[in-house]
Amino acid sequence: MKILILGASGYAGSYIKKVLDEKFNDVFGTYHTLRNDYKGNMSMIPYELGDMEGLLNILQKVNPDIVISCLTGDFTKLVLLHTIISEYIKEKENGRLIFLSSANVFDGALEKAHFEYDVPKAASEYGKFKIQCEKIICGALGERGIIIRIPEIYGRNCPRILKLKEAVKAHIPIKTFQNLYMNYTTNRQIAEWIAYIIENDLTGIFHVGTKDMSDYAGFQKKLADKLSLGQPTFEITKEPIRLTQAVLPGRNEIPDSIQLNVEDVIHHITGTVSF
Numbered sequence: 590m591k592i593l594i595l596g597a598s599g600y601a602g603s604y605i606k607k608v609l610d611e612k613f614n615d616v617f618g619t620y621h622t623l624r625n626d627y628k629g630n631m632s633m634i635p636y637e638l639g640d641m642e643g644l645l646n647i648l649q650k651v652n653p654d655i656v657i658s659c660l661t662g663d664f665t666k667l668v669l670l671h672t673i674i675s676e677y678i679k680e681k682e683n684g685r686l687i688f689l690s691s692a693n694v695f696d697g698a699l700e701k702a703h704f705e706y707d708v709p710k711a712a713s714e715y716g717k718f719k720i721q722c723e724k725i726i727c728g729a730l731g732e733r734g735i736i737i738r739i740p741e742i743y744g745r746n747c748p749r750i751l752k753l754k755e756a757v758k759a760h761i762p763i764k765t766f767q768n769l770y771m772n773y774t775t776n777r778q779i780a781e782w783i784a785y786i787i788e789n790d791l792t793g794i795f796h797v798g799t800k801d802m803s804d805y806a807g808f809q810k811k812l813a814d815k816l817s818l819g820q821p822t823f824e825i826t827k828e829p830i831r832l833t834q835a836v837l838p839g840r841n842e843i844p845d846s847i848q849l850n851v852e853d854v855i856h857h858i859t860g861t862v863s864f
């Protein structure tokens with residue numbers, strides 16, 4: 590079985606590749622920004638979003654049975670890319686396309702947390718774009734289009750933590766929200782779920798995130814405290830009513846060993862649990 594990860598140089602994509610490399614023989618990935626460690630690494634392929642000929646060449650060369658999409662970039666180009674990949678996978682017997690979507694597909698329905706069976710409703714352009722991609726993929730592939738909806742991704746030295754550290758160091762107030770309840774995930778949790786989904790031939794929609802939620806301002810304050818960041822200044826917007834942006838995991842095929850609570854995420858980030 591051959592696997593191609595589009596965006597394997599990104600925060601989520603690189604950890605997914607690391608975990609899948611340990612379990613499968615033929616795992617390939619694309620990158621956009623050249624890094625030294627990709628030189629001579631035959632499994633990492635350069636790709637520029639919008640280069641359709643380049644994309645078709647990669648598909649022909651790698652001949653993947655599973656494509657995992659972890660890309661960011663121009664929405665119009667990404668919509669076209671997911672249309673092409675869906676058509677490619679459709680022709681592959683047992684082919685699967687795994688798409689990293691977002692909790693933002695529900696950012697137009699913040700009155701409650703959402704499970705996999707809820708119908709998405711987005712207010713933001715980003716959320717609407719993710720819904721459009723989900724529809725293209727599921728329309729072409731049905732259950733073989735695997736949708737992974739994720740909340741904010743955390744992990745050791747993840748971009749969000751680095752930004753938090755930089756803001757504290759530069760005495761820049763950190764913008765945050767009170768009365769906004771969210772769930773969270775880690776790069777490791779996403780990678781482990783994807784490995785499990787592939788190994789167990791699961792299909793459909795998955796919400797990958799903590800089983801519980803935490804107020805966003807409270808979560809950030811706790812992180813700053815546990816990371817001993819000193820005395821950060823928070824610029825808090827208090828929502829007048831309780832809002833919720835959470836994609837809660839409801840698929841009972843996923844074992845407890847790869848489920849997380851918010852406390853586990855904090856331990857992961859602050860290094861008090863060995864991951």
Ligand SMILES: NC(=O)c1ccc[n+]([C@@H]2O[C@H](COP(=O)([O-])OP(=O)(O)OC[C@H]3O[C@@H](n4cnc5c(N)ncnc54)[C@H](OP(=O)(O)O)[C@@H]3O)[C@@H](O)[C@H]2O)c1
Nearest residue numbers: 596598599600601620621622637638660661689691741742
């Ligand atoms: N981060 C979050 O909290 C979060 C939350 C919900 C959903 N998601 C979704 O999860 C996925 C992964 O997110 P992430 O945080 O891991 O993103 P990321 O770290 O920014 O990685 C994005 C990937 O896309 C590649 N890329 C960017 N522009 C490109 C271009 N013009 N041409 C070709 N490749 C390009 C990057 O390549 P280079 O790095 O080599 O340039 C990288 O491999 C995305 O689809 C995102 O929408 C993320």
